[in-house]
Amino acid sequence: MEVPKTVWLFDCQAGINVEAAVVALSRESVKYLCHDWVEPNWWTETPLPDEAKQEPDYDWDWVALLSRDQRKPGRFAVGLQTPDGRLQGALVYRVGVNSALEPAKKAIFVDRIASAPANREYLVQAPRFRGVGNALLRYAVAESWFYTFGGRVNLFPVANVDFYLKRNFKPTNVLDPKTGDVLYELSDADAESRLRECGVL
Amino acid sequence: MAKSNRLSNDSISVVGGSDLPDAMDPTSSDDFNMPLGDLDRRLYLLMKLHPDIDLNFRLDDLSAMDDSTKQLLIGDIHSLLNVAPLKSTVL
Numbered sequence: 001m002e003v004p005k006t007v008w009l010f011d012c013q014a015g016i017n018v019e020a021a022v023v024a025l026s027r028e029s030v031k032y033l034c035h036d037w038v039e040p041n042w043w044t045e046t047p048l049p050d051e052a053k054q055e056p057d058y059d060w061d062w063v064a065l066l067s068r069d070q071r072k073p074g075r076f077a078v079g080l081q082t083p084d085g086r087l088q089g090a091l092v093y094r095v096g097v098n099s100a101l102e103p104a105k106k107a108i109f110v111d112r113i114a115s116a117p118a119n120r121e122y123l124v125q126a127p128r129f130r131g132v133g134n135a136l137l138r139y140a141v142a143e144s145w146f147y148t149f150g151g152r153v154n155l156f157p158v159a160n161v162d163f164y165l166k167r168n169f170k171p172t173n174v175l176d177p178k179t180g181d182v183l184y185e186l187s188d189a190d191a192e193s194r195l196r197e198c199g200v201l
Numbered sequence: 202m203a204k205s206n207r208l209s210n211d212s213i214s215v216v217g218g219s220d221l222p223d224a225m226d227p228t229s230s231d232d233f234n235m236p237l238g239d240l241d242r243r244l245y246l247l248m249k250l251h252p253d254i255d256l257n258f259r260l261d262d263l264s265a266m267d268d269s270t271k272q273l274l275i276g277d278i279h280s281l282l283n284v285a286p287l288k289s290t291v292l
Binding site: 001002003004006007008019024055056057060071072073074075092094095096097098100106109110111112113114115119120132133134135136137138139142145146147148155156157158160163174175176177178179181183195198199200201 | 213214215216217218219220221222224225226227228229230231232233235236239242243245246247249250251272275276278279282284285286287288289290291292
């Protein structure tokens, strides 16, 4: 069994679902996600309001992130690439962290997800694609299934906690030691239900 | 700099940026012997991380296998551990 390397995104202009490829990210390719490495990039290819500089990921140094992880076998970075060659989203994740809900078991930790700023409906009048973050999260759950973790995934939400609660992510007693942010986790039972609902299982 | 919390209720635009406590994260060590190929790396992790797989495994064993043998081994491991295959080709 392999995990599908294609996901569905909704093309807002065409009004249809389209396929995007899951591609491995390199230190070279993620320069496009940073506001200060190459031009054009995610932050300049589409006109954005000044508030875009307040986005949580505006200052993320993706190159440093991938450099940090390059010799760690359990750490991966993938992007979603549409046929025009553009990256529509990125995911950095870790395979084999401890589960917070079931400490004797393993999980996948979603370190980062970012959708291209041009897909953020609160930044642009006409987003290009919808469903990028959801597709990356589905991929992380499928990866957890592949590694026999039952789909268990944990992550730190940035702000929209309600979104995760509605999707059965549970708050745990694990905190970021520096910020006090709460780790949320999708249990194996809820992950399996989610995969079945999506028709993946 | 203060960062925006304006995220849509119906989408995931940004996740993360916080740190897992070290005690929860066995993935933090560098491994200079890690397989570089994608399939090798996945098989290596699958065998290394699952507590029910008691296999005396060497990296040399991987390099001696062709890809179809590696895929068969992955299939055997999933079958042994009752991991149902994913039936969709698009997520």
